[in-house]
Amino acid sequence: GIQVEQSPPDLILQEGANSTLRCNFSDSVNNLQWFHQNPWGQLINLFYIPSGTKQNGRLSATTVATERYSLLYISSSQTTDSGVYFCAVDRDGNKLVFGAGTILRVKS
């Protein structure tokens, strides 16, 4: 099956700093989503981005489908950005495969 690798596994930032999270996947996909899991476990949809670039406030994402990777940019980080960030991909519309996640801690 398709493999999803996220890096870095852990990241500690000072409030106000910028960061880039990476997601590599092993096969072509027709769905790629980025999520933020908050401390209560809720998965919050950040981006649905099988290709191209999108921006939403301080967050933006880019997926280069031909090179099988996606990047999530967080600018001017805030303590509320802390949590786990997951990348998940779907090859055929039937199974979303999650990466191991990046644990982000933003210190004030």
Place this chain on the structure above:
Amino acid sequence: GAVVSQHPSWVICKSGTSVKIECRSLDFQATTMFWYRQFPKQSLMLMATSNEGSKATYEQGVEKDKFLINHASLTLSTLTVTSAHPEDSSFYICSARGDLRGYEQYFGPGTRLTVT
């Protein structure tokens, strides 16, 4: 839009009993619903996929007789954990996909199950 709810948000049950978890899409019709399980400090693992009106498709290693899934309508899917044991304690999360935006899935808030 695209809100998914789960009930209950947490449940404690005794070993040997059954527990039912509900997943509802509140503002869209979910042609497909998914059930995931997440153990502490781990990622999400897909348990099964269900399409409205048909039998669920289970992932390899997931016991279909233990985890009963029903998707009786376009807004409701249920997961019943039968004869629960302590090793079934986990965080169960559902997601739903409709005709909103291609293959995008929307997730419920999760249900934390503890079996004593």
